[in-house]
Amino acid sequence: MKAARGRIGQYKILQQEQRLHPYLAPNEQFSKESLFSMLASHQQIILKPVYGTEFITIAVEEGAFHLNINDMFIQVSEKEDVYKILQQEMSEQHYIIQPQLTQTSLWRRAFHRFVTVHKNTSNWQVTCTTKHSNHFFEPFVYRYCFHKMQDIALLVAQQLGQFYTNCECIVIEMAFNLKGDILIYDTALHFSISKWNQYQTLSHLMPQTDLLTEATFQNFLKKYDMIFLKPCNGQQGKDIIKVRKLNTTYEIYIGISKLEKQDVVEAYEYIRQMCLAPKHYIIQQGIPLTMIEDCFIDIRVMTQKVDGEWQVTGKAVKVAGHLFFITNAARAILPLEEALKQTPISPEAWEDLATQIDTICLAAMKELAHREHITIVGFDVGVTDRGEVWIIEGNYVPDLSIFKRLEDQTMYETILTNRNTVVKRPSEHF
Secondary structure, three states: OOOOOOHHHHHHHHHOOHHHHHHEOOOEEOOHHHHHHHHHHOOEEEEEEOOOOOOEEEEEEOOEEEEEEOOEEEEEOOHHHHHHHHHHHHOOOOEEEEEOOOOOOOOOOOEEEEEEEEEEOOEEEEEEEEEOOOOOOHHHHHHHHHHHHHHHHHHHHHHHHOOOOOOOEEEEEEEEOOOOOEEEEEEEEEOOOOHHHHHHHHHHHOOOEEEOOHHHHHHHHHHOOEEEEEEOOOOOOOOOEEEEEOOOOEEEEEOOEEEEEOOHHHHHHHHHHHOOOOOOEEEEEOOOEOEEOOEEEEEEEEEEEEOOEEEEEEEEEEEOOOOOOOOOOOOEEEEHHHHHOOOOOOHHHHHHHHHHHHHHHHHHHHHHOOOOOOOEEEEEEEEEOOOOEEEEEEEOOOOOHHHHOOOOOHHHHHHHHHHHHHHOOHHHOO
């Protein structure tokens, strides 16, 4: 069964399951009539694009309408003016409208969490719940609603999974309160390319990772001195942001640019307003990568399915450019043995390190091997000065030119030969 991946398509699928009806937040396609109806019956509404994360909120206060469009605040007094402004801002994108809960009493106050459900082989499991904010009472209210929210999340995943058969990870935004009310406000599909989907399988081999929210941003910076923000579906290092916590300030790195903010709230607001593309982001523990001449390095490890068995067929070290914190635009590509000699890593650890890298990447492949169409994965592996090894991410369409830049072309030719052999076997090709 096929279905549109946008919010409207997902909502229609959820409506087909009667057991979910009490938990679906009101959801209408944007039109003049639906806008006026929502504004007449709710103090606050939110407009969401069918695809994307560029939300618009409208609050009704003392007879006036307050619009927040990409952090641009507009106040008007007539519904007709609201509609005209929205038509100008929405371009050709289609939107849906939802009411937002605005009760302020503790009994009815609405909290939000993102519940992640992941499918390992054939079974769906709740693998993570992500806080939206750090309100003091939120954990207590969540404990009260915990089991019911998990049951609803699994039902959502089972319903959507019938239509999106290639989807292994679904994130469900739920609102809940102490009264026991639970509403499904949004669902997001994460396919194999998503870093968040990958983390559900490889979390034991990767740095700690979560969905990016105001709460996780603050909590990660309490725990770690360095974090990275990455688009879930980003490629080639685009739109990655690094944040470092110093004694009294927070340094924000974008490309080779750096700026400072005085507190964590100010840092998050700047990033949210100025840096985040209209995509879903993850937040990840920063690993203090070892360096060569003050430039960070990581290791591209190629794993391939050869004669039905997964093998490590190449390892090459990428050296980041000066002042860059990612290696995607590497200034140099080196063989592992040559690169290790230029790092602070102890010579006694070199041989064990190479073996450990192979072991970890092959262990990761065993976790991913249920995807039968995958025959090649290029892992980016980070190593610290102390010889700690972490998988940063896996690439299902890896750039082979990295190995072509090596003086010795043996690994490059081996990788090409293995790839071409697999392509000629129709039974193994997706």
